[in-house]
Amino acid sequence: xxxxxxxxxxxxxxxxxxxxxxxxxxxxxxxxxxxxxxxxxxxxxxxxxxxxxxxxxxxxxxxxxxxxxxxxxxxxxxxxxxxxxxxxxxxxxxxxxxxxxxxxxxxxxxxxxxxxxxxxxxxxxxxxxxxxxxxxxxxxxxxxxxxxxxxxxxxxxxxxxxxxxxxxxxxxxxxxxxxxxxxxxxxxxxxxxxxxxxxxxxxxxxxxxxxxxxxxxxxxxxxxxxxxxxxxxxxxxxxxxxxxxxxxxxxxxxxxxxx
Amino acid sequence: xxxxxxxxxxxxxxxxxxxxxxxxxxxxxxxxxxxxxxxxxxxxxxxxxxxxxxxxxxxxxxxxxxxxxxxxxxxxxxxxxxxxxxxxxxxxxxxxxxxxxxxxxxxxxxxxxxxxxxxxxxxxxxxxxxxxxxxxxxxxxxxxxxxxxxxxxxxxxxxxxxxxxxxxxxxxxxxxxxxxxxxxxxxxxxxxxxxxxxxxxxxxxxxxxxxxxxxxxxxxxxxxxxxxxxxx
Numbered sequence: 001x002x003x004x005x006x007x008x009x010x011x012x013x014x015x016x017x018x019x020x021x022x023x024x025x026x027x028x029x030x031x032x033x034x035x036x037x038x039x040x041x042x043x044x045x046x047x048x049x050x051x052x053x054x055x056x057x058x059x060x061x062x063x064x065x066x067x068x069x070x071x072x073x074x075x076x077x078x079x080x081x082x083x084x085x086x087x088x089x090x091x092x093x094x095x096x097x098x099x100x101x102x103x104x105x106x107x108x109x110x111x112x113x114x115x116x117x118x119x120x121x122x123x124x125x126x127x128x129x130x131x132x133x134x135x136x137x138x139x140x141x142x143x144x145x146x147x148x149x150x151x152x153x154x155x156x157x158x159x160x161x162x163x164x165x166x167x168x169x170x171x172x173x174x175x176x177x178x179x180x181x182x183x184x185x186x187x188x189x190x191x192x193x194x195x196x197x198x199x200x201x202x203x204x205x206x207x208x209x210x211x212x213x214x215x216x217x218x219x220x221x222x223x224x225x226x227x228x229x230x231x232x233x234x235x236x237x238x239x240x241x242x243x244x245x246x247x248x249x250x251x252x253x254x255x256x257x258x259x
Numbered sequence: 260x261x262x263x264x265x266x267x268x269x270x271x272x273x274x275x276x277x278x279x280x281x282x283x284x285x286x287x288x289x290x291x292x293x294x295x296x297x298x299x300x301x302x303x304x305x306x307x308x309x310x311x312x313x314x315x316x317x318x319x320x321x322x323x324x325x326x327x328x329x330x331x332x333x334x335x336x337x338x339x340x341x342x343x344x345x346x347x348x349x350x351x352x353x354x355x356x357x358x359x360x361x362x363x364x365x366x367x368x369x370x371x372x373x374x375x376x377x378x379x380x381x382x383x384x385x386x387x388x389x390x391x392x393x394x395x396x397x398x399x400x401x402x403x404x405x406x407x408x409x410x411x412x413x414x415x416x417x418x419x420x421x422x423x424x425x426x427x428x429x430x431x432x433x434x435x436x437x438x439x440x441x442x443x444x445x446x447x448x449x450x451x452x453x454x455x456x457x458x459x460x461x462x463x464x465x466x467x468x469x470x471x472x473x474x475x476x477x478x479x480x481x482x483x484x485x486x487x488x489x490x491x
Binding site for chain 2: 072201214
């Protein structure tokens with residue numbers, strides 16, 4: 001029976017399913033690299049974005065202008081070019097090549113991709129959070145002022161918790177956007193999910209198998225992420241859902257997928 | 260700097276390719292977006308399901324994967340079909356065509372959502388009023404839906420376009436000689452990759468800044484007579 005299925009697949013399937021199955025572990029490893037890069041970039045980028053967003057929402061022009069320039073540049077240019085600039089470009093400078101960072105980090109494709117992705121997502125997340133911070137309702141801030149909260153307390157206890165909630169639907173788009181963006185890693189020799197697909201096609205001289213497998217796996221990851229965010233939103237944004245007696249659980253989350 | 264002046268011909272040529280790629284793919288994406296929005300809002304269940312599948316796939320799979328699939332796989336498929344039916348001989352998909360087609364189709368998926376939302380934002384009563392006045396469906400579309408749809412769709416459209424113009428950079432991966440490709444080649448031969456990639460970065464920045472200006476002008480034009488409720 002098993003052999004019959006394999007023979008059927010080998011002779012009739014338009015895709016070489018057997019070859020994909022044989023190399024599936026590689027695809028899973030590639031997916032792991034993709035998830036690792038995306039996840040770490042989101043963590044680092046998110047950590048950078050919080051202070052930057054607070055600066056952007058503030059009124060200090062000396063701090064605001066450079067942060068604005070940073071977000072404007074990174075949001076206005078392709079991630080591919082940013083990654084090339086860091087991976088291929090930095091080696092142009094002798095000072096970089098001779099620094100202690102060169103060997104372990106700046107000459108490594110993986111680290112360069114991580115740096116580029118982190119800065120990129122930091123720029124997008126900064127603007128997204130800034131939007132959420134400036135739309136905090138005036139009354140809440142006034143109440144905090146009346147209670148004698150210091151600026152830091154206001155930010156930490158009042159503004160940020162509600163800003164994070166408001167930013168969540170847009171942030172789910174950013175996460176998927178970053179996952180999509182991470183394919184750029186495969187252009188600088190990293191064996192991420194797409195990298196494995198390209199490797200398979202190159203090695204066996206195929207046109208579909210590697211890309212289709214990668215595409216399906218990306219799709220699955222994206223669907224899982226958007227499900228996860230829908231669940232997260234249903235917890236964090238429960239107070240925003242329409243309330244009625246019959247239906248307490250919303251059928252659809254606020255997640256709009258992207259944009 | 261001298262190196263950039265020396266290679267400015269290549270860079271400008273590449274920029275021109277990038278602009279063409281972006282504009283042609285924009286045409287495609289608007290076309291697919293309108294088609295998709297129409298299908299999603301139609302009463303035909305097959306059209307609805309097809310459009311839903313289309314937007315899920317193109318928005319779920321990274322654009323580079325689809326570009327590679329279309330460029331390598333599409334060519335093989337076209338040739339296999341040609342061999343099978345005997346209708347055509349060997350065909351070759353150019354990088355430009357693969358890029359325009361794929362980016363157009365992918366962003367058509369995003370445009371679908373934007374246009375769908377914009378059409379839904381038009382008060383139903385206005386369309387009913389059009390029907391009551393005896394307007395044909397086409398006339399309703401042209402006089403009532405289209406002008407308002409453009410207005411409501413513009414913010415989303417602007418967003419999509421800014422992402423789309425940056426996505427064109429990915430076509431350099433399949434060897435299209437756009438601004439990234441030419442900049443990379445020039446940087447490699449002069450060993451000044453940072454300088455050239457930075458120049459490419461600046462070129463994209465100018466392109467997005469110009470688009471931003473154009474989109475703002477459009478927004479002003481189409482929101483004539485609208486009162487903005489927020490701080491404007």
